[in-house]
Amino acid sequence: MRRVAIVGAGMTDFRSMLPHSSPEMIREAVKRCLDDVGSLSIRYVDGVLCASAPDAFDGYHDKVSIANEAAGAIGKPITRVFVGGGSGVAAAVSGWYHVASGLFDTLLVVAWEKMSPPYPHAQKLFQTIFEPVIEQPLGPNLIWIFALEMRRYMEAHNLSKELIAEVAVKNKANALDHPHAQLGAKITVEDVLRSEVMVWPVNRLDISPTSDGAVAILLASEDVARKLTDTPVWIDGVATCLDSQYWTNRDLAFPYYVYLAAQKAYRMAGIKNPLKEVDVWEPYDPFTYKELHHLDGLLGKPGLAPKLLKEGQLHRDGDYPASPSGGLLGVGNPIAAAGLMKVAELYWQLSERAGKRQVPNAYVGVAQAWGDLMQVGTVVVCRR
Amino acid sequence: MSHNKVYVLGVGELPPTKSLKDLDFREMTFEAAVRAYADAGIGPSEVDGLFSAELDFVEGISIADEYTPDQVGTRLKFNMLVVGDFLEALFHAYMAVRSGLTDLVAVESHARPSEIENYADVLRSSLDPHCLRPILSDPYAIAGLDARAFLGRTGSTTQDLSLVAEKNLKNAARSGGPYGEALNADDVERTAFVYEPLRQKHVAQFSDYVAVVVLGSERAAKGSDRFVEIASIWQAGATSGAHQWMRKWGVMEWVKGALERIERDLRGNPMRSCDLVEFTEFFAHQELQFLSAMLRSEGEALRMLRSGDLELGSALPVNPSGGCLGNGNSLNASGGRAFVSAVRQLRGEAGNVQVTGARAAIVGSLHTEISDSGTLVYLRTGDAM
Numbered sequence: 001m002r003r004v005a006i007v008g009a010g011m012t013d014f015r016s017m018l019p020h021s022s023p024e025m026i027r028e029a030v031k032r033c034l035d036d037v038g039s040l041s042i043r044y045v046d047g048v049l050c051a052s053a054p055d056a057f058d059g060y061h062d063k064v065s066i067a068n069e070a071a072g073a074i075g076k077p078i079t080r081v082f083v084g085g086g087s088g089v090a091a092a093v094s095g096w097y098h099v100a101s102g103l104f105d106t107l108l109v110v111a112w113e114k115m116s117p118p119y120p121h122a123q124k125l126f127q128t129i130f131e132p133v134i135e136q137p138l139g140p141n142l143i144w145i146f147a148l149e150m151r152r153y154m155e156a157h158n159l160s161k162e163l164i165a166e167v168a169v170k171n172k173a174n175a176l177d178h179p180h181a182q183l184g185a186k187i188t189v190e191d192v193l194r195s196e197v198m199v200w201p202v203n204r205l206d207i208s209p210t211s212d213g214a215v216a217i218l219l220a221s222e223d224v225a226r227k228l229t230d231t232p233v234w235i236d237g238v239a240t241c242l243d244s245q246y247w248t249n250r251d252l253a254f255p256y257y258v259y260l261a262a263q264k265a266y267r268m269a270g271i272k273n274p275l276k277e278v279d280v281w282e283p284y285d286p287f288t289y290k291e292l293h294h295l296d297g298l299l300g301k302p303g304l305a306p307k308l309l310k311e312g313q314l315h316r317d318g319d320y321p322a323s324p325s326g327g328l329l330g331v332g333n334p335i336a337a338a339g340l341m342k343v344a345e346l347y348w349q350l351s352e353r354a355g356k357r358q359v360p361n362a363y364v365g366v367a368q369a370w371g372d373l374m375q376v377g378t379v380v381v382c383r384r
Numbered sequence: 385m386s387h388n389k390v391y392v393l394g395v396g397e398l399p400p401t402k403s404l405k406d407l408d409f410r411e412m413t414f415e416a417a418v419r420a421y422a423d424a425g426i427g428p429s430e431v432d433g434l435f436s437a438e439l440d441f442v443e444g445i446s447i448a449d450e451y452t453p454d455q456v457g458t459r460l461k462f463n464m465l466v467v468g469d470f471l472e473a474l475f476h477a478y479m480a481v482r483s484g485l486t487d488l489v490a491v492e493s494h495a496r497p498s499e500i501e502n503y504a505d506v507l508r509s510s511l512d513p514h515c516l517r518p519i520l521s522d523p524y525a526i527a528g529l530d531a532r533a534f535l536g537r538t539g540s541t542t543q544d545l546s547l548v549a550e551k552n553l554k555n556a557a558r559s560g561g562p563y564g565e566a567l568n569a570d571d572v573e574r575t576a577f578v579y580e581p582l583r584q585k586h587v588a589q590f591s592d593y594v595a596v597v598v599l600g601s602e603r604a605a606k607g608s609d610r611f612v613e614i615a616s617i618w619q620a621g622a623t624s625g626a627h628q629w630m631r632k633w634g635v636m637e638w639v640k641g642a643l644e645r646i647e648r649d650l651r652g653n654p655m656r657s658c659d660l661v662e663f664t665e666f667f668a669h670q671e672l673q674f675l676s677a678m679l680r681s682e683g684e685a686l687r688m689l690r691s692g693d694l695e696l697g698s699a700l701p702v703n704p705s706g707g708c709l710g711n712g713n714s715l716n717a718s719g720g721r722a723f724v725s726a727v728r729q730l731r732g733e734a735g736n737v738q739v740t741g742a743r744a745a746i747v748g749s750l751h752t753e754i755s756d757s758g759t760l761v762y763l764r765t766g767d768a769m
Contacts, residue, residue, distance in 0.1 A: 075621055240433075243459060371447070
């Protein structure tokens with residue numbers, strides 16, 4: 001297989017009501033990414049892959065048309081992928097095969113989301129992802145079904161709300177060191193427990209915010225990467241896995257689809273024991289419990305992540321640092337951009353440019369996102 | 385470094401129909417998948433994953449790929465939703481197989497325009513909300529402008545567009561396309577202008593359709609005796625964004641880039657070795673634009689049309705299936721219909737519209753009806769080129 005590297009990354013601030021249109025966000029993220037590669041001209045880039053979640057957020061049908069000019073991609077190959085919340089990491093997976101296939105030597109991957117404009121809240125638009133005959137008439141929203149999953153997870157492993165709340169405390173504190181973070185904060189477990197109950201057992205501070213933002217990374221083949229940078233970060237394993245749409249027929253205690261995706265990505269990357277071989281983790285954390293739930297899938301051991309959290313091992317200075325970026329809970333959750341932010345964080349961590357967020361001796365990292373109707377896992381394994 | 389070759393191992397479809405009212409979109413997809421796997425001689429458990437091409441507002445559901453794994457038998461496998469036409473998903477699937485990430489994958493796209501009550505509003509919402517949506521109650525007006533620019537620059541007339549319609553409607557009448565009929569160009573010329581200079585019969589009507597195609601590497605293709613190779617494929621982007629103000633009207637600029645890439649891959653001009661062309665001409669002028677770009681000569685495309693050289697049985701049959709004018713506009717699945725038609729031609733299974741001795745084909749599709757971007761594929765049988 002042809003080796004593929006990340007050679008640059010850039011992002012906008014993640015904010016609610018960011019005073020930028022989607023094209024402006026894309027343009028800013030792309031510019032920062034190309035500036036990161038020695039002010040590389042977009043003319044040098046062979047094509048663009050973009051990712052953004054439901055069209056409804058932007059109010060555009062087929063919204064790739066708002067990305068091509070903003071990304072400087074007029075006349076270049078440009079396509080869009082998305083798998084709901086899994087889109088950001090899926091874009092890195094897709095970008096990988098663009099370059100690994102030999103068709104592209106350089107590829108710009110850009111993800112964005114503009115969630116603020118839907119009024120009164122983006123949550124209403126999420127109703128359109130549900131099954132139209134049986135589920136939509138019930139008027140469901142995402143917090144309902146995640147509350148069901150969180151409850152099942154707590155039940156399966158006898159977890160307390162207090163322990164799960166520590167994920168919010170950790171990630172929001174980590175985000176204080178992220179220059180683009182939306183919700184970096186010093187909070188306590190008590191703050192989480194006292195925050196408004198949305199749908200029990202989910203409190204407001206268990207949830208990541210709605211956000212606007214964009215992220216871009218530049219991928220390159222091995223030959224080109226070595227010309228562009230001294231610190232390429234290699235994407236050595238990629239996978240996605242989609243489970244059944246009938247989420248009510250699955251045991252929600254363990255994300256089997258994340259487990260399968262991770263196992264495939266590890267095989268590609270030659271990783272036999274992820275607990276020993278991975279130095280930095282960026283699991284998808286739109287809710288507090290999801291970081292633990294997804295880490296269980298990535299580690300292949302149901303119930304292990306809460307134990308590691310309890311031991312303090314998931315902190316930035318722990319043995320298994322998880323979401324050193326601050327994650328979605330701290331940096332923000334502009335859906336597709338949030339996943340690609342996690343891949344960008346691996347790039348910054350593994351090239352030792354993460355500043356105050358730097359995890360010492362980070363050589364191998366894993367980023368993961370999750371989406372569709374609680375059914376898709378997308379995973380990349382990166383290596384210094 | 386060598387990469388995998390990519391082959392078409394199976395195709396399945398529900399033929400285009402004005403309204404597939406008795407089948408839910410999930411049932412449609414299931415039926416096509418069953419046919420594709422039977423055609424490939426495999427079971428769904430052998431497939432590594434799925435690439436689908438859907439559009440949220442056309443589906444009426446956000447994140448439409450949620451609904452594909454159960455129907456296609458790809459639950460707990462690789463999945464990627466590519467937003468656009470079938471050929472764009474095929475482009476992604478091709479790269480995944482070529483890179484070695486996957487060995488055997490399904491590519492799926494379906495559309496049910498018969499159930500969409502306000503398609504003009506849907507398509508209009510792909511345009512800039514400030515400058516274009518307020519003034520374009522019907523976005524097909526863009527196609528009218530594009531046709532006007534093409535006719536004005538090339539000196540062609542609506543009669544030429546009617547010749548395209550005559551050819552494709554007649555071909556569809558032979559292939560069983562839902563809009564096939566034996567009209568001549570004068571009949572077409574008597575239909576009303578709808579987006580001047582486009583007349584009623586210059587515009588494809590809607591049809592429901594689903595396609596599932598199985599792609600595989602050499603390893604997966606081993607033992608198959610009727611495979612078709614995807615020798616080259618390329619997607620090329622638009623000349624303008626959603627506002628259209630930079631658009632190059634009346635030409636298919638995207639074809640230039642895609643053609644150059646395919647020439648590079650094949651080390652030769654694909655038009656010289658191709659036996660037929662299938663292209664998603666949602667409007668009659670688009671077939672001429674596409675051919676002009678492929679031949680690098682507007683005059684030559686017009687000459688061939690007027691002299692009957694694009695007819696079935698001629699030197700270069702174009703849309704022998706009947707194209708979109710004869711089979712209908714199946715939105716994002718249209719490229720799938722064109723692709724399946726071409727594969728059937730190369731396997732000698734095209735029935736009444738079989739191109740004798742067909743060994744290589746070009747398939748092109750637009751991203752959407754009014755886009756100036758698209759995807760180009762060169763297909764050949766095992767021993768062509």
